[in-house]
Structures are given as structure tokens and as C-alpha cells.
Amino acid sequence: MKSRIEQLQEYLKEDSNDSFLRYALALEYVRVEKNDAATDCFLKLIKDDENYIASYYQLGKLYESLNHLEKAVIIYKKGIEIAQKSENKKTLLELQEACNMLLEIDEDDQ
Template sequence: MDRIEQIKTFLKDTPNDAFLNYALATEYVALGDDNQALTIFLKLVNDQPNYFATYYHIGKLYERVGEEVKAESAYKKGLEVTKRLGEKHANGELRGAFEELTF
């Protein structure tokens, strides 16, 4: 069984598990299935907005497909969330990605 199928099996028991959904999205990114990854990342952002790891990866995905405005928006939202949650390391990574994109 490949990783995607394993993750989907785990998700049957806990469909709202943020980490499992995030892991599934990153597997789709690795396969180059941007549409499937984006669908999962967007669901995470909407359903579990405090799962801050999503913002960096959705931003990078948007950058890769040429959606710089959406990438910038994702980074900004992630910066807000990580600041509010006191997640300094993640905030620094998001700030770096944001600055690389906008400067």
C-alpha cells in the first residue's frame, strides 16, 4: 500500500485530523497533483485555520502555479495566525517566504 492509500485509510477513522489531511496534501504536492493538494489545503485553511503549517505550503503551491497574489494572501494569513499563537519559528519561515515573494 502506498503512502496516499495509507493516509486515506487512517482518515476513514479520523476524517478531520489536521495532520493527516496535511500529510495527504503534501503527498499530492510531491506527485505534482496540484489540484488535489490545493483542494485539501483549502479545506484545512477553512476548517482548521489554526493549523499554521498549511499556510506556508499553500503559499508555495500558489507560487508554483503562478498565483502570486494568492500566495501573498496565504503568507499574510499565516503570519497573523502564527503571531497570535506565538509560533515564532513558523512565523519566521512565513516571513521569509513572504519577503522573498514581495521584495
């Protein structure tokens, strides 16, 4: 029986531009703690489809878990810009809250 990662990779062979499949693959890498592969997937997805807004939140959370807080803030801010342009209020709020929490942590450390 194939793993979810193998299944998603097969589907992507048929349609390598499917942003949902690429997002699902990145999340699967996060789930099995293949963090470098997950990061690469998210970054490539954002590069190729900057409007796939959920990627910014998930990549930011991944960076947080790896203690790359500056990178997380940068990704959240980029996602905030995209969410504002697309008028996606729910995701905008989630990204703003995540970013603000990190910025508050940064202020507390100083």
C-alpha cells in the same frame, strides 16, 4: 501494496478531523504533482483548522510553484496573522521571509 495516498485516505476514513493526516495527504499530493488535489486539501484544512500553521507555508509554496503569486502572498499574510496570535516565532519568521521575497519580486517587476 497501497500507495501512501491510499493509506492516508484510509486513515482519514477512521478520523476525518485529524489535521496532521490531512496535512500529510496534501503534501503527498504535492509530491506526486496532483496540484489541484493538494490545493483543495490545504484549503479545506485551513478552513476547518485555521491554527494548523504549517499549511499556510506549504500552500503558499504550492501557489508560488504554480505562479499564483498573489494567492501565495494572501495565504502567507493569513498565516502570519495566525502565527502572531499563537506566538509561533519560528513559523512566523518563515512565513514573513517567504512573503517578503514575493513582495520584493513584485516591486522589481514594476
